[in-house]
Structure formats: structure tokens, C-alpha cells
Amino acid sequence: MKVDFSEVQGIIRTCRRVTSRHLIFRFDSGRGARAFIRELAERITMADGDPNSAPDPLLNVGMTFNGLQALEVDQAMLGEFDAVFRLGPPTVKMALGDVPGSRSDPANWWENRFATDDVHCLVHLYAQSDDAAADAVQAVRQLADSTGVTELIPRRDGTILSGRWFAVRKMHFGYTDGISQPDIFWDDETPPRSPEQIDFRNFLLGYSTDKYASAPSSGAAADFARNSTYGLFRWIYQDVAAFNQFLAVQGPELFPELPAADAEELLAAKMMGRWRDGTPLVLSPERPDPQLAKSNDFNYAIGDPDGQRCPFSAHIRIVNPRDTPLDPVVVEGVPRVLRCGMPYGAPLQGTTDDGADRGLVGMFLCADLRKVVHSLTSWVMRNDFSPVYNANRRVQDPLFGNRAMPGTRAEFSIPRVGGEVTVKSLPDFVHTKGTAFLFYPGKTALIGLSQGAG
Amino acid sequence: MALSLNFTAPLKQDPESQERLRQLTAVFADQVQPEIDAALAKSELVHFARILIIDNKYLQVLTEFDGDPMAYTEFFRTALPTVFEQIFSLVEGAPPWPEINNPNGFYEYTHSLNLKALGESVDTGYDHGYLFSAFGDTTVREIKEKIGSIL
Numbered sequence: 324m325k326v327d328f329s330e331v332q333g334i335i336r337t338c339r340r341v342t343s344r345h346l347i348f349r350f351d352s353g354r355g356a357r358a359f360i361r362e363l364a365e366r367i368t369m370a371d372g373d374p375n376s377a378p379d380p381l382l383n384v385g386m387t388f389n390g391l392q393a394l395e396v397d398q399a400m401l402g403e404f405d406a407v408f409r410l411g412p413p414t415v416k417m418a419l420g421d422v423p424g425s426r427s428d429p430a431n432w433w434e435n436r437f438a439t440d441d442v443h444c445l446v447h448l449y450a451q452s453d454d455a456a457a458d459a460v461q462a463v464r465q466l467a468d469s470t471g472v473t474e475l476i477p478r479r480d481g482t483i484l485s486g487r488w489f490a491v492r493k494m495h496f497g498y499t500d501g502i503s504q505p506d507i508f509w510d511d512e513t514p515p516r517s518p519e520q521i522d523f524r525n526f527l528l529g530y531s532t533d534k535y536a537s538a539p540s541s542g543a544a545a546d547f548a549r550n551s552t553y554g555l556f557r558w559i560y561q562d563v564a565a566f567n568q569f570l571a572v573q574g575p576e577l578f579p580e581l582p583a584a585d586a587e588e589l590l591a592a593k594m595m596g597r598w599r600d601g602t603p604l605v606l607s608p609e610r611p612d613p614q615l616a617k618s619n620d621f622n623y624a625i626g627d628p629d630g631q632r633c634p635f636s637a638h639i640r641i642v643n644p645r646d647t648p649l650d651p652v653v654v655e656g657v658p659r660v661l662r663c664g665m666p667y668g669a670p671l672q673g674t675t676d677d678g679a680d681r682g683l684v685g686m687f688l689c690a691d692l693r694k695v696v697h698s699l700t701s702w703v704m705r706n707d708f709s710p711v712y713n714a715n716r717r718v719q720d721p722l723f724g725n726r727a728m729p730g731t732r733a734e735f736s737i738p739r740v741g742g743e744v745t746v747k748s749l750p751d752f753v754h755t756k757g758t759a760f761l762f763y764p765g766k767t768a769l770i771g772l773s774q775g776a777g
Numbered sequence: 778m779a780l781s782l783n784f785t786a787p788l789k790q791d792p793e794s795q796e797r798l799r800q801l802t803a804v805f806a807d808q809v810q811p812e813i814d815a816a817l818a819k820s821e822l823v824h825f826a827r828i829l830i831i832d833n834k835y836l837q838v839l840t841e842f843d844g845d846p847m848a849y850t851e852f853f854r855t856a857l858p859t860v861f862e863q864i865f866s867l868v869e870g871a872p873p874w875p876e877i878n879n880p881n882g883f884y885e886y887t888h889s890l891n892l893k894a895l896g897e898s899v900d901t902g903y904d905h906g907y908l909f910s911a912f913g914d915t916t917v918r919e920i921k922e923k924i925g926s927i928l
């Protein structure tokens with residue numbers, strides 16, 4: 324079995340462009356929605372061809388469960404889709420960490436401009452320049468207009484979501500992104516190049532097996548969904564001023580033996596598991612090393628069983644625990660996701676907030692949304708999936724946890740040779756401003772959706 | 778705060794199914810219980826669990842457990858497949874076992890039959906209804922650790 328890339332949306336392979344636009348739509352009639360998808364289908368970037376030389380814009384489209392219902396997809400078939408995809412983000416808010424009453428409360432998403440239930444479709448546009456992106460937005464808007472599809476504007480100031488790399492692969496908070504990405508084998512006939520290579524069934528629908536389960540799992544619904552994928556779309560605000568302030572105060576307090584600037588850097592690295600240039604702490608615990616900045620060749624259980632190099636709660640040690648032993652209840656293991664998010668908003672220096680919106684347009688692709696939401700995102704909120712957390716199973720990801728999560732403690736323990744140091748009251752550094760669970764149809768589903776079949 | 782599972786399913790009423798129900802009831806203590814016991818102990822998540830039959834018309838699986846409901850159901854599907862296959866074969870309207878014997882199908886089906894208790898959940902964020910606990914949000918693991926230090 325070899326994946327035919329002409330059947331798969333290009334987003335699965337690349338979204339490497341300088342800037343992105345994410346248009347949100349509501350379908351008001353099945354007919355209009357189908358016409359919109361039919362016209363759009365011709366412009367979608369598929370995964371064949373060289374994505375780097377493809378002309379602007381790269382265009383990809385995903386629908387929510389409500390979107391598929393508005394497209395009048397057969398109810399019995401829809402019943403076989405992923406349970407979490409069907410439930411939608413507000414219903415699984417606790418697994419996402421979007422606690423009612425907190426700043427991430429789904430009731431306040433999309434700056435209160437519309438309800439999450441009204442989000443039916445997202446069109447992602449990637450381009451090398453703002454001009455090219457603006458043209459692409461214009462073209463999709465015209466299409467929406469002519470087919471009677473309504474655009475939803477997620478900000479009170481009337482702007483839309485747009486990503487931009489403000490420096491090469493740099494995120495707000497100063498970390499480098501895009502280093503660790505699953506290495507996927509797309510062809511059963513060619514043996515994996517290394518044991519680290521991951522089966523494409525982790526990402527594509529319609530190939531469900533006992534080992535790589537996805538839904539729909541078989542029959543007509545699986546045929547329809549073959550070569551499609553699910554995506555978790557997260558609009559995450561990052562409070563850079565609060566983060567910088569935290570590092571400035573806590574860094575020197577925790578590591579008084581270091582000059583203040585080095586202490587801040589060390590604390591930032593301990594929270595992520597990589598120095599801000601990307602160097603993994605496990606490989607270089609004392610200082611960043613340009614030779615290792617892109618390295619992904621490391622483990623935890625062997626390289627750092629006590630967490631003295633990389634704390635157990637560091638972001639990358641939670642979302643990809645590698646060889647860390649898991650609790651017996653984690654029977655499904657750790658899911659892998661394809662990350663194709665981009666930062667948005669202007670960078671901020673210093674510790675005074677300017678009131679501007681900035682953060683991450685997060686996109687995580689996978690075949691099993693149920694598993695990703697109920698493991699990765701919920702482990703970020705509470706680190707209780709492995710015996711390595713036995714000393715305190717109520718702690719969170721120090722960067723991305725929602726401190727209002729019931730039953731958790733806003734503490735961050737950093738094991739060190741001379742004993743552990745602990746930050747006692749972590750502030751919130753992020754909050755969620757919107758979420759969509761998306762189905763990125765492959766070619767068969769695109770044809771079906773355009774024609775009203777399925 | 779622990780969560781509750783109040784799985785409640787109508788039982789098939791035909792004589793053959795009722796006979797199998799009678800057999801299951803008869804062998805439960807000797808043949809089924811030890812298997813469930815071992816799995817629950819291994820999970821380190823479950824405070825209490827029991828299975829009830831009401832007038833041969835309904836079956837209930839009632840538990841109090843810590844943590845995420847999805848991880849919990851998937852663990853039990855893989856740990857106790859024959860137990861659940863047997864139970865669901867007695868349930869009116871249950872999809873055939875091969876259809877729900879996968880992570881997604883099992884999760885959806887068991888959750889669709891999970892009754893909400895009266896009242897409001899206290900401090901869990903989950904819409905499972907009211908559950909009293911004398912231990913606040915202390916988990917099975919934490920309770921065992923504390924008891925271990927007393928004994």
C-alpha cells in the first residue's frame with residue numbers, strides 16, 4: 324500500500340510560507356455550501372508535486388462536524404466519524420483545559436463575535452507575501468459571496484486570523500519551532516528507514532487497523548474518508564510580557580549562582596526542554612550548542628531518568644515523552660501529531676504589555692483526534708500519565724497549562740544535582756481564544772461533498 | 778474530584794438472552810469477578826465499582842474513578858474484552874461487538890449510556906451531575922500512598 328499524494332491535501336506535507344490567513348465560514352444552505360466546496364476544490368493544493376515550488380497561495384480547507392452536517396452528508400455515515408470530532412470543542416473543554424469561568428472558557432471564544440457551533444469551515448491560505456495573501460483572501464471571499472456562504476470575523480477590530488514568521492522559525496516567548504516533526508513512511512512496500520519512522524496510518528483516515536485505529540473504521544464511511552485527516556485548530560494567545568516578567572524575577576531567584584541573563588535563559592530552557600535556539604537540554608544541559616540546535620536524536624529514560632537535565636514537566640517531555648515509561652491505563656501509547664502552526668502578532672520585548680493580540684495559530688494534524696485531545700492536550704493540563712510524576716501528579720506544563728484546571732497545582736519542579744528547586748505559583752502565560760476540530764477531506768471526500776453524495 | 782460512571786442499559790427480554798443473563802449471574806463471582814478485580818487494581822484509578830441487574834430489565838455498571846473518562850474506558854475495553862462482549866450481547870439495541878470493539882466505537886457507545894446524576898458536578902468541569910466524596914479530590918493513588926504510610 325502506497326499513499327497517492329494526489330488524493331491528500333497538501334497541508335499534510337507542508338505549509339512552509341512566510342504568512343498565512345485563516346478564513347472562517349458558516350454554511351447557510353446545503354446547496355450553497357456544496358457549490359463553495361466544488362469551486363474551491365479546484366484551487367486546493369494537493370500533496371503531490373513539490374510544495375516548495377508550488378505557486379502562491381497554498382490553499383487547504385477543513386470542515387467541522389457541524390459543517391459536514393450543513394453539507395448534508397448522510398447521517399449514518401457521520402455517525403461513524405471520530406467521537407471527539409463529533410462532540411466538538413466546547414463539549415470536551417475539560418480535556419482541552421478550557422475551564423469554564425477561566426480566560427479560556429469556550430463561552431468567550433472568537434472574541435464573543437460568534438458561537439463555536441457556527442464554525443463550519445476553515446480555509447487556510449499560505450503565501451510568500453502579504454500581497455499574494457491579500458489576493459488569495461479576496462478570491463475566496465468572492466467565491467463565498469457568490470455561493471451564499473457567510474464569513475465569520477473572529478476579532479472585534481474586524482481583522483482575521485493571520486500567521487506570520489517574524490523571525491526564522493521563532494515563536495513568541497523566543498523559542499525555535501519546527502525541529503521535531505514525525506518522520507512518516509508513506510509506502511508499506513519500502514521498509515522504514517529507521518525504527519523512528521512512523522506509519523502514515525497515524526495521520527490518514529480510511530486505513531484503520533487494530534494498531535492504528537481511526538474513525539470511520541471501515542465500510543462506506545471509511546471509503547469516503549480515505550486520505551482525509553483530522554486537525555485540531557487552536558487560537559492561543561501568548562502573554563509575552565507576563566512571561567518575560569516571570570523569567571526576570573524567578574530566574575535569578577532559582578539559580579542565584581548564575582548571572583541574571585543566564586539564569587533567565589536556563590529557566591526558559593527548563594520550561595520547554597530545549598534552549599531557545601533549539602538545543603535539547605538532555606544533550607546539552609549547561610548551555611545551548613549551535614551544533615545541536617536542530618537535534619532530535621535523544622531520549623529521556625536512558626539519557627535523563629531523574630529529570631536533572633530536562634524536567635519531567637518540560638513542554639516537549641509531556642507532548643512527546645519518547646521512551647518514558649507510561650501508566651498501565653495509557654494502553655494506546657502516545658499519539659504523534661503533525662504540527663503546522665504559525666505565530667501571529669508583532670513580537671514584544673520587555674515586561675510591559677502593549678495590549679496587542681499575539682500568540683500561536685496552532686494546527687495539529689492526526690488520524691485519531693479522540694486520542695490526541697484526551698492524551699496530549701489533557702496531559703499538558705495535568706501530568707499524570709507516567710510513573711515519573713509519582714512525586715506529584717497534579718502538576719502542569721509550566722508554559723501552556725491553564726492554572727484554573729480543577730485538581731491541579733501551579734507548581735514547577737526542577738530536579739537538580741544538589742536537590743530540587745520549585746516554582747510555587749506559576750501564572751497563566753497563555754489562554755485559548757478559539758478552537759475548531761476539522762476534517763480535511765481527501766480527493767474522494769471532496770468530490771462527494773461537492774456533489775452532495777456521501 | 779472523582780467522576781462517576783452510571784452506565785445503564787436495557788436488557789434483552791427474549792428467553793434465550795434471559796437464560797444467558799441467568800448463567801452470567803450464576804458464574805459471576807467465580808469466573809468474572811477475579812478478572813475485573815485484577816484490571817481495576819492495575820488501573821490505580823478506580824475507587825469503587827459494581828455491576829447491578831434491576832428486575833432482569835436493566836444492567837448497570839457503576840464506578841467512581843479519577844482522571845480522564847476516555848483513557849479509562851479504553852483501558853477497560855482492552856483489559857476486559859470478553860467481559861464487555863458478554864455483557865453487551867445481553868443489551869437491547871447494542872451494536873454487534875465487532876462494531877464497538879475499537880477505541881472510538883466503545884467510547885461513544887459507553888458514553889451514550891452513561892446517565893447523569895441529579896444535581897451539579899462540584900469542581901470537575903464535567904457534566905456528570907452531583908457526586909459526594911468524603912475525600913475531596915484525593916485520588917486513588919494518593920489515598921493508597923497515605924494509607925501505606927499509616928500501616
Ligand code: HEM
Nearest residue numbers: 494498499500501502503559639642643683687699700723
Ligand atoms: C502557544 C502554545 C505552544 C507553543 C508556543 C509551542 C511551542 C513549541 C516549541 C517551541 C516546541 C519545540 C520545537 C520542536 O521540538 O520542534 C514544541 C514542540 C512540540 N509541541 Fe508545542 N507549543 C504550544 C502548544 C502545544 C500544544 C497545545 C501541543 C499539544 C497538542 C503541542 C505539541 C507539541 C509537540 C508534539 C511537540 C514536539 C515535541 C517533540 O517531538 O519532542 N504544543 N512546541
